[in-house]
Amino acid sequence: xxxxxxxxxxxxxxxxxxxxxxxxxxxxxxxxxxxxxxxxxxxxxxxxxxxxxxxxxxxxxxxxxxxxxxxxxxxxxxxxxxxxxxxxxxxxxxxxxxxxxxxxxxxxxxxxxxxxxxxxxxxxxxxxxxxxxxxxxxxxxxxxxxxxxx
Numbered sequence: 001x002x003x004x005x006x007x008x009x010x011x012x013x014x015x016x017x018x019x020x021x022x023x024x025x026x027x028x029x030x031x032x033x034x035x036x037x038x039x040x041x042x043x044x045x046x047x048x049x050x051x052x053x054x055x056x057x058x059x060x061x062x063x064x065x066x067x068x069x070x071x072x073x074x075x076x077x078x079x080x081x082x083x084x085x086x087x088x089x090x091x092x093x094x095x096x097x098x099x100x101x102x103x104x105x106x107x108x109x110x111x112x113x114x115x116x117x118x119x120x121x122x123x124x125x126x127x128x129x130x131x132x133x134x135x136x137x138x139x140x141x142x143x144x145x146x147x148x149x150x
Contacts, residue, residue, distance in 0.1 A: 041126050048121050048134065049080040055110045062107055067144060074137050111145045 038046075056071035075081045118138035125131040 039126070040124075041130050044121050044124060045078050045080070045130070048118065048137075049075060049078055051114055051117050052078075052137075053080075055107070055114050058107045058110050064107065067107070067111075067148070070140060070144060074140070077133055077137075108145065108148055111141055111148060115141045115145065 052071050052074050056068050056075070059065075059067035059071060072081060115138050118134050118141060122131045122134035122138060125134060
């Protein structure tokens, strides 16, 4: 192997750096360069958020603040914390109560249905991080269901 001069060494380092960057996953085109629709994980999160909000709203309607707070925390982790819970809580604290308040069994049924939705979503997630988050959420819902007696 021929000796490399001191002057050639920096140039060689640049060439090696550029060549290795070409194979790097970071060198793939940016998402903004190739417009596309939502990813499978984004669609999955949207579905989960819809279900979690529905169950959270039932908990808010029944005044179960700890259950509602758990679901609100899950929504925050998914990047979907919304003012819907504050709107629900402010509407429940103002003037007239809702005409038909959900029965406790409605919440237990909704919680029981949410667990498998979260577990299935965890299995379908492409991202390992998202799968772990969804699995943790499913475990939290299962634990809370036991407390609710369901």
